[in-house]
Amino acid sequence: MSANDQSFVLRSTVTSPFGRKVRMAIDVLGLSERVTLHPADTLDGNDTLRQQNPLGKMPCLLLGDGTALYGSAVIIEFLQELAGRDTLVAAQGPARYAALTLATLADGITDAALLMVYEKRFRDPGTYSERWLDHQRGKIGRALAAFEAAPPDPAKTDIVAIGLSCALGYLDWRRPVQWRDNHPRLAAWLADFARHEPAFARSAAPTT
Numbered sequence: 001m002s003a004n005d006q007s008f009v010l011r012s013t014v015t016s017p018f019g020r021k022v023r024m025a026i027d028v029l030g031l032s033e034r035v036t037l038h039p040a041d042t043l044d045g046n047d048t049l050r051q052q053n054p055l056g057k058m059p060c061l062l063l064g065d066g067t068a069l070y071g072s073a074v075i076i077e078f079l080q081e082l083a084g085r086d087t088l089v090a091a092q093g094p095a096r097y098a099a100l101t102l103a104t105l106a107d108g109i110t111d112a113a114l115l116m117v118y119e120k121r122f123r124d125p126g127t128y129s130e131r132w133l134d135h136q137r138g139k140i141g142r143a144l145a146a147f148e149a150a151p152p153d154p155a156k157t158d159i160v161a162i163g164l165s166c167a168l169g170y171l172d173w174r175r176p177v178q179w180r181d182n183h184p185r186l187a188a189w190l191a192d193f194a195r196h197e198p199a200f201a202r203s204a205a206p207t208t
């Protein structure tokens, strides 16, 4: 069976910000009919996620032959090739590497935000490391400042916009830092992007 006939399983919760990146890409690329979401529990040692991805991280895309792909950027590249497009990441050239670098910057916001959330999830109250939390806050602050200085084009849905919107959506949801008041251009970018790209709202976690 060629990849063009295959259907896929995505291991992710609907609240995972990296999973949201992939769910948005699936929607944008018109692949929703071909991908089934199977929730994963990263804390459950018996969840097959740890066999599929030894890191025990989601999202993880399972191909028909059992092959597992992980890393949201890797999965998105696979999906856009499957869809026969290069709208999310240029196939080659300087634009490709510029976009992948900015996408890494956006993902770094999400990584740091997750580490702040995990600090409080895995440690007992009173034992949180303020030094560690500050270290992560610094990363988020510097990355947000870089995007505030040069927000992307809100009318363009690519791997940068997907990663950045999911990072900001996660900051809004978990609130490890307050970002809106001191990043007005970025807040405006998110509002404009959400108007331009309905997959952002469609990929939001249910509120109930």
Ligand SMILES: N[C@@H](CCC(=O)N[C@@H](CS)C(=O)NCC(=O)O)C(=O)O
Pocket (backbone or CB within 6 Å): 016, 017, 018, 019, 042, 055, 056, 057, 058, 059, 070, 071, 072, 073, 107, 114
């Ligand atoms: N670089 C990975 C990061 C994935 C990641 O950190 N996923 C989180 C959930 S949003 C996770 O699985 N955390 C569980 C853990 O770290 O054990 C990607 O882009 O997919």
